[in-house]
Amino acid sequence: MARIAPLSGFPEWLPDARIVEQHVLDTLRRTFELHGFAGIETRAVEPLEQLLSKGETSKEVYVLRRLQAEDDAPADRSGQLGLHFDLTVPLARYVLENAGRLAFPFKRYQIQKVWRGERPQDGRFREFTQADVDVVGAGDLPYHFEVELPLVMADALGRLAEVGLPPVRILVNNRKVAEGFYRGLGLTDVEEVLRQIDKLDKIGADAVGDLLQEQCGATADQARACLALAAISGADVGVIDAVRELAAVHGSGTDLLETGLAELGALIEAAAVRAPGVVVADLKIARGLDYYTGSVYETVLVGHEGLGSICSGGRYDTLASDGKNTYPGVGLSIGVSRLVSRIVAAGLVRATRSVPTAVLVAVVTEEDRAASDAVAAALRARGIPADVAPKAAKFGKQIQFADRRGIPFVWFPGDRAGSVKDIRSGDQVDADAATWEPPAADLWPRAVPAV
């Protein structure tokens, strides 16, 4: 029995899954850079009061403590450090700290581990990688960025389709629409209404209707109106008209609602052109609407909706503030670990091999090992990943060594040149290590669709 057990919630991939993850990370980074986002990395820790101030949410934060610290640790939080649980709080701090040296609007991407002391489950981890893109303005931030950001993510995730990622659907809503509508109805506890609406998929409309009346003081008619709003969804501007009609029926039109509808309409319209079929308005999206102030986004993998959102975000009017200046921001974050764990476990994406090696150079006898080393060196000098067999075993064993790792070619050194065998086809040809090249597709391991 293994004396060491894996720690649940702290995922570690085997080498082939790591190749898939690395491809995802490379693709995200490249796409973010194509869209003009600059990369940064922030420290892993923030002062505890910083981490807990944002929205005062009861985030499960891992606190950092020195082993040699005195046992009678101070009860107060001052001076304590915690591991960051997202990349937004660090960004806000980073922006304030470097405001004088940054150019606004500041577009940045950031791909790092984050930690949350939650109970792990399928697709939910205590340590995981997030890939964030945000735009931060100084003083103001034009609405068009709320259109641009989800389209950046649509581009990034769309580029992963070629390795087998299922299509994604980015669901959008707008805090102003929800709040404007509820207030127009006469419901003032907007956050409580949102909390109940968020349960729709889990407990159904009838149960949510009851909760709206019990928890939010809604009348039966108000509850019905909220449910009717939440039922609206669609990928074209028809949803805007549908909300307007519903508001007219209930006399719940407000200026705030109109502002929100104009924003949501602009987003839907632009998305229909730039990423057809990907962005869908869904008026029941409520998560995060309590702290976001404008657009809010959630992303599901088509066919894997049960996994939850793989990419979420929204707009904060006050992402950061130093008292004199406020910095609004809009951004989204991809749960890379959640995404990778699913596409690997579900067998959607695989690596072409588990090691970088393209060519295994066989060793005839230990006395001849230098000749094999020379072949490998010649290949590496020309950018071809090569390894030398660990033992001068029978050639069958050496071929098997390559086969188990997915190494496509085995090189047999000869007196003058040598020969190289494609162990998938069995084809073997004489070759010179100074000139031979593998097919481009075999040079490095790649992520490919598994089916």
Add this chain to the structure above:
RNA sequence: GUGGCUAUAGCUCAGUUGGCAGAGCGCCUGGUUGUGGUCCAGGAGGUCGCCGGUUCAAGCCCGGUUAGCCACCCCA
């Protein structure tokens, strides 16, 4: 933090009423004496999560504990 389920070979899992610890896959060796995969034969591999209790006897029953999975909470 709350609740339910689970824990047996490297992996996936059987194990009857309490009575000698099992299968498939994987791994090693040989058949094939320096060109793999298929096939055949053989082999290695176990603190039955841990601690205690009941019993002539516990993988199995009881208590505790730890870990894992799932759900709630929350969220990528």
